[in-house]
Amino acid sequence: METNNITVGLPRAMLYYRYRILWGVFFQELGVKTVVSGPTDRDILEQGSALAIDEACLSLKIYLGHVHALLGQCDYILLPRVSNFGHHRNMCTRFEAMPDLTKNVFRDTQQKFLTCNIDVLAGEDEEDAFLSLGRQLGFGPKAAKRAYKLAKKADQAQHKARVQKQEELSRREGLKILLAGHSYVVEDPYIGKVVTDYLKAAGVTPLRADLVEREHALKRSRELSPTCKWEISREILGGIDLRKGQVDGIILIGAFPCGPDAMVNELITRRVRGVPILNLVLDSQTGTAGVETRLESFIDIIRLKEGML
Ligand code: SF4
Structure with missing residues (x-):
């Protein structure tokens, strides 16, 4: 696999736990390096808490701490926006606000961010979001689509294996x-x-x-x-x-x-x-x-x- 010189940072928080395989394989197939922030610890939580408003949920505070840990470690930090997957299939509003909120918190840094949008009710599905990520990094639709398909397959296989493991544990x-x-x-x-x-x-x-x-x-x-x-x-x-x-x-x-x-x-x-x-x-x-x-x-x-x- 050819690589280019782009590195994308993935905060180890929020949607990372749902999308880590999808994101990881997608970027890997495009030859884009990724760096993941380290496991949450007290420093990350304290840093995130200092950056967030008091009313923010603990998960968001942790997320901001992870973004902070990635500053200067990569060319872009991935900030996905996920609004909904269709009717009655909404995400919490924090996921809708994520890119705007995070960019605003870190507006005085030199860090660049990479965003995408999943809003099926507005006609943008998951595949559209990944094609948009590819486009922003300079990849054509064919390469991005291929990477997305492979990533989706890997993600589904991993989720199936985890569900299977739960079946075993339940017995x-x-x-x-x-x-x-x-x-x-x-x-x-x-x-x-x-x-x-x-x-x-x-x-x-x-x-x-x-x-x-x-x-x-x-x-x-x-x-x-x-x-x-x-x-x-x-x-x-x-x-x-x-x-x-x-x-x-x-x-x-x-x-x-x-x-x-x-x-x-x-x-x-x-x-x-x-x-x-x-x-x-x-x-x-x-x-x-x-x-x-x-x-x-x-x-x-x-x-x-x-x-x-
Ligand atoms: S659902 Fe929303 S408010 Fe609740 S923990 Fe997740 S991000 Fe925070």
């Missing part, structure tokens, strides 16, 4: 707890991964509500809410409906303050019956000890209920 013996949250919260090493690691150390198998076949989950989400309009929340709702009979408890894991989660989690606690639910809202002040204490008592409650204590 394990012992306690199983479903983690229901956005992938950028659940997988972030500084916030959500603390929860996964604690469960594993306690002998509990964590499952993921978001690692399900997406189209199927979107259809199943209607069982819990026919009107929810947020794409990722609907996938999670569908994932809960699909997995609730296979687990001993559900942890709703979110980043403070999250508008979609506030509404959807309320709905879940009212509509999902017969499974203990813990609502864990993480914020920048959350200490690991506080989270661990809540997880410990939740696991004890489940074990007590199931006669295991």
Whole structure:
């Protein structure tokens, strides 16, 4: 594969956890180098918190910290805008505002940004967005389309393998707890991964509500809410409906303050019956000890209920 001298920076936050294969393979096929910011740590969170307005959610603060970590490390930093995937398939408004907001925060730097737009209701789909990325980097539609097709195939294969792994885990013996949250919260090493690691150390198998076949989950989400309009929340709702009979408890894991989660989690606690639910809202002040204490008592409650204590 020929390479050119362009390097694109990918902030390891937000949509990175959904699109890392798609972006990675796309740029690789075009011969564009990528650099990913390091795992979230206290410095990244503090830097992002200092740059964000107080009302911003924890995920956005972390995102800005990652963009800051990439300044000067690459020619462009990728800032995608994702508005919707169609009717009743919206993303949270933070994803709509992402490029404008981030460019404004870093307006006094020399950093260049690369943006694209997914807004199916306005006639711009995912493939259009990738062709636009290619065009901005000087690649014709044929090369960009080829790279996108290969990237999409790799992305679908990886998602299928992850769903398959969840199927295997769901058949394990012992306690199983479903983690229901956005992938950028659940997988972030500084916030959500603390929860996964604690469960594993306690002998509990964590499952993921978001690692399900997406189209199927979107259809199943209607069982819990026919009107929810947020794409990722609907996938999670569908994932809960699909997995609730296979687990001993559900942890709703979110980043403070999250508008979609506030509404959807309320709905879940009212509509999902017969499974203990813990609502864990993480914020920048959350200490690991506080989270661990809540997880410990939740696991004890489940074990007590199931006669295991
Ligand atoms: S869905 Fe919630 S956590 Fe995610 S970006 Fe929007 S407000 Fe933040």
